[in-house]
Amino acid sequence: MKPVDPRLLRYAASARRFFGLGALLALLQTGCIVAFAWLVSSVVVSAIGGASLTALAGSLSALVGVIALRSVLVWLMELNAARGAAKVKSELRQTVLASLVRLGPGWLSGRNTVEVTTVTTTGLDALDTYFSKYLPQLILTALATPVLVLVLFASDVTSGVIVVLTLPLVPVFMILIGWATEALQKKQWQSLGALSTGFLDVVEGLSTLKVFGREKRQAARIRVVTEEYRSSTLKVLRVSFLSGFALEMAASLSVALVAVAVGLRLVGGDLGLGVGLFVLMLAPEAFLPLRQVGAAYHAAADGVAATDAVFEMIAAGPGLTASGVRLLRTRETGACVSSVRKGLTSGGRRGGASLTGVSVRYGEPGAERFAVRDFSVELRPGTLTVLTGPSGAGKSSVLAAMLGFVPHTGTVLAAPIAWAGQRPGLLSDTVASNVALGSDHPSSALVSRALALAAADDIDPALVLGVNGSGLSGGQAQRVAVARAVYRLIEQDCGVLLLDEPSSALDAATEQRMIAGIRSLAAGTGAAVLVVSHRAAFARAADRVIELSAPVQGPDRTADDSRAGAGAGPAAATPTSAATSSHLTGAVR
Numbered sequence: 001m002k003p004v005d006p007r008l009l010r011y012a013a014s015a016r017r018f019f020g021l022g023a024l025l026a027l028l029q030t031g032c033i034v035a036f037a038w039l040v041s042s043v044v045v046s047a048i049g050g051a052s053l054t055a056l057a058g059s060l061s062a063l064v065g066v067i068a069l070r071s072v073l074v075w076l077m078e079l080n081a082a083r084g085a086a087k088v089k090s091e092l093r094q095t096v097l098a099s100l101v102r103l104g105p106g107w108l109s110g111r112n113t114v115e116v117t118t119v120t121t122t123g124l125d126a127l128d129t130y131f132s133k134y135l136p137q138l139i140l141t142a143l144a145t146p147v148l149v150l151v152l153f154a155s156d157v158t159s160g161v162i163v164v165l166t167l168p169l170v171p172v173f174m175i176l177i178g179w180a181t182e183a184l185q186k187k188q189w190q191s192l193g194a195l196s197t198g199f200l201d202v203v204e205g206l207s208t209l210k211v212f213g214r215e216k217r218q219a220a221r222i223r224v225v226t227e228e229y230r231s232s233t234l235k236v237l238r239v240s241f242l243s244g245f246a247l248e249m250a251a252s253l254s255v256a257l258v259a260v261a262v263g264l265r266l267v268g269g270d271l272g273l274g275v276g277l278f279v280l281m282l283a284p285e286a287f288l289p290l291r292q293v294g295a296a297y298h299a300a301a302d303g304v305a306a307t308d309a310v311f312e313m314i315a316a317g318p319g320l321t322a323s324g325v326r327l328l329r330t331r332e333t334g335a336c337v338s339s340v341r342k343g344l345t346s347g348g349r350r351g352g353a354s355l356t357g358v359s360v361r362y363g364e365p366g367a368e369r370f371a372v373r374d375f376s377v378e379l380r381p382g383t384l385t386v387l388t389g390p391s392g393a394g395k396s397s398v399l400a401a402m403l404g405f406v407p408h409t410g411t412v413l414a415a416p417i418a419w420a421g422q423r424p425g426l427l428s429d430t431v432a433s434n435v436a437l438g439s440d441h442p443s444s445a446l447v448s449r450a451l452a453l454a455a456a457d458d459i460d461p462a463l464v465l466g467v468n469g470s471g472l473s474g475g476q477a478q479r480v481a482v483a484r485a486v487y488r489l490i491e492q493d494c495g496v497l498l499l500d501e502p503s504s505a506l507d508a509a510t511e512q513r514m515i516a517g518i519r520s521l522a523a524g525t526g527a528a529v530l531v532v533s534h535r536a537a538f539a540r541a542a543d544r545v546i547e548l549s550a551p552v553q554g555p556d557r558t559a560d561d562s563r564a565g566a567g568a569g570p571a572a573a574t575p576t577s578a579a580t581s582s583h584l585t586g587a588v589r
Contacts, residue, residue, distance in 0.1 A: 004138070007311045012091040018084030018131070022139045025077050030144040032070040033285050034151055039063040041277035048273070077136050085131035089124045092310055096120055099314045103405075118196045119309045127307065134293065141289035148286040152279060156271065159258050159279045163286055166254035170290040188236055191229040198225050203467075251287040258283040352528045353379040353402065353417075353496050358410035360397040371397040375410070377546060379496065379528035384519055386539050387532045389548035395532040396422070398548075399498050402530075415495025415528075418488040422500045424481035426469025432461035434469070435483045439491060446487055453517035454483035455510050475505040482514065489527055497521070497529045503538065515541045 008015050043059050097120070100108065108116070149167070153160030202209070202218045209218055262280055265271035360372040372394035379385055387395050401408040403419060426434050435450055436442035444461070451457050456479035465471045472480065482502045489497050499518075503511040515537060522529045531538055539545050 004135070005307065005311070007315075008088070008307065011095050011311065011314055012088040014084060014087035014091055018080060018088070018135075019139065021080050022077065022084075022136060023143060025073055025080065026136075026139045026143045027147075029070060029073045029077070029140070030147050032066050032073060033144070033148070034282070035066045036063070036070065037278050037281035037285070039066060040281060041274050044277055045274040078132065081132040081136050084135075085128050088131070089127050092124055092127075092307070092314075093120060096310050096313050099316070103313075103316060115193045115197060115309075116313070118193055119313070122192070122196075124307070124310065137289055137292040141293050144289050145286055148282055152282055152286065155275055155282075156262075156279045158261055158265070159283065162258050162261060163254070163283060166250075166257060167287070167290070169250045169254065170287065188229070188232040191225070191232045195222070195225045195229050198222055248291060251284075251291045254287060255283050352381040353412070353414035353530075355398070355402070356411045356413075358398070358401050358408055358412060360394065360401050360406050360408045362406075370394075372401065372408075372548075379530055380543075381495065381526045381528050382522050383543040384522055384529045384531065384541065385544045385546065386542040387530060387546050387548065388534060388539060393548035395548055396500055399500055399530070399532060402496075402498060416492060417496045417498060418485045418492070418494040419498035420481045420485035420500065420502060422504075424469055424477040426465055426472070426477055426480060428465060428467050430461065431459055431463045431465065431480055434465065434480055435461070435487050437484055438488070443491070446491060447483075450483040450487035450490065451480075453486050453521050454479045455506075455513035455517055456480055456483050473505075475507070475510065478502060478505050479510075479514065486517075486521060489521070489525065493525075495527055497527050499529070499531045499533075501532055501534070503533065503535055508537065511535065511537050 009019075039059055039062055043056055043063065046056055046059070100116070145167075149160060149163055152163055199222055202222060259280060262271060262276045266273065266276050354377075356376050358372060358375045359370060361368040361370050371392075375394075375398060377385075387398060389395055397406060399419070399421075400406040401410075402412055402414060403417065427437070431451075432442070432444065432447045435447045447461050448457070451459060451461065456476065459472070459476055459480065463471065469477045469480070479502075482499060485497060485499065488494065497518075503514055506514065518529055518531070519541060521527065531542075533539070
């Protein structure tokens with residue numbers, strides 16, 4: 001384990017300031033240590049030599065001043081550590097949250113969300129002890145120990161040689177103990193992740209467990225995982241206490257050797273009393289930073305183990321499509337597309353989107369699978385387009401590519417996007433707050449309008465929801481999520497609305513009301529609406545229906561089974577040339 005992870009300096013600018021100020025304070029504190037030892041030894045020698053109190057007044061005053069200055073420096077180091085930890089944690093949280101937004105649901109779907117949450121909350125809190133205990137002592141060790149050894153050599157070569165020969169014993173013990181501490185710390189971190197995951201899973205599925213009478217069995221499972229976490233924590237503490245004892249013993253024996261050598265030479269008259277006292281006072285100070293670093297090593301293991309996962313999330317997914325085109329983020333909605341053209345307009349209204357040769361692949365290199373292959377379509381302003389097809393045909397992947405949630409090749413040109421996914425993602429708050437989520441100036445009138453367009457006007461905006469939107473049925477939660485997307489589209493003047501299975505939990509009558517509201521929204525705002533749906537009602541109401549089939553796999557084969565279908569009823573429109581090109585896997589009606 002590295003004492004200081006270079007990624008900490010890269011991702012948190014405050015860490016650099018912390019180390020800079022810490023180094024300055026460490027040098028000043030080292031100067032105080034040397035001055036204190038020199039003043040004490042000189043006062044003692046002068047007093048033994050018969051100097052009066054008046055003659056010693058100057059040295060005593062200087063000694064008091066050094067003590068006061070050292071106390072202030074220690075306080076400043078603690079203050080620097082506390083502020084550094086707070087700022088670094090804040091910067092890392094902001095960075096990792098921005099990374100999660102950039103990576104999107106496509107990346108999160110393959111991760112344990114509870115583990116991600118634990119890392120960004122409890123995990124980063126481990127930096128408190130890392131900054132307050134370990135790093136200040138590490139800085140002191142790097143700066144104070146060499147300076148004190150040089151002063152010892154300058155004062156007494158013999159004592160300096162003894163210190164140099166015995167000083168490496170402490171790092172050797174640190175390394176041996178550190179290996180054991182690191183392994184135990186990782187196991188403890190894994191136990192914490194398992195405990196957090198298991199507990200949240202039980203809470204989310206508690207109603208289902210009670211229905212089947214399985215809640216007590218889950219309580220027993222949580223008890224077992226909790227016991228494992230308790231046991232791993234105690235093992236870490238046991239190693240920490242033993243390491244402290246071993247380091248103290250090694251340092252004490254080393255200082256004892258210096259003391260014996262100094263005592264023998266004082267008795268033999270080969271060493272002056274002043275120099276002897278000065279050396280005896282400095283020798284423990286030379287070992288102290290190393291001893292304290294070793295004692296705080298478990299804090300470093302805890303902090304580094306927690307931040308490793310954070311750095312991996314920050315470094316994951318550099319924000320590039322497979323073709324190397326950097327993802328750009330639209331200011332209005334935060335949706336990502338591979339390239340953005342803000343001039344997509346029609347009839348004086350902003351809207352529409354165009355996808356050209358878009359392909360999405362999953363899997364490791366050499367074993368990749370196409371979810372979407374060479375997909376091209378144009379979404380015209382003011383129209384409703386329905387994307388349908390069997391499960392696994394790539395419908396949601398098309399939306400994810402438009403939003404920038406998955407790496408893809410090809411080009412996406414789109415006006416600002418508002419969207420609602422399959423999972424409502426509601427928060428513990430009022431319905432109105434969920435609809436206006438992210439708005440700088442929430443409007444109750446706009447909330448009511450959005451709910452009406454989403455066929456959710458029968459839901460009280462003042463209704464307070466529980467965790468994950470509890471208090472609403474599945475269909476009600478869907479409609480509130482659609483209303484949130486509608487609110488964002490109207491407020492931010494977005495030109496594209498993307499909806500993924502918005503009516504899968506609705507009855508036929510409510511679905512018709514939602515369809516009427518969405519068509520009214522498209523006509524009134526000029527936005528292009530793309531809906532992923534298996535429902536026949538949406539297909540009948542659409543201006544255009546795109547049927548996707550599973551893409552042809554293989555590196556050298558083309559999707560030559562595309563075909564243009566017949567009309568989709570009275571609402572069908574003639575497909576654009578982009579949509580009917582041979583690059584479309586499936587059929588357009």
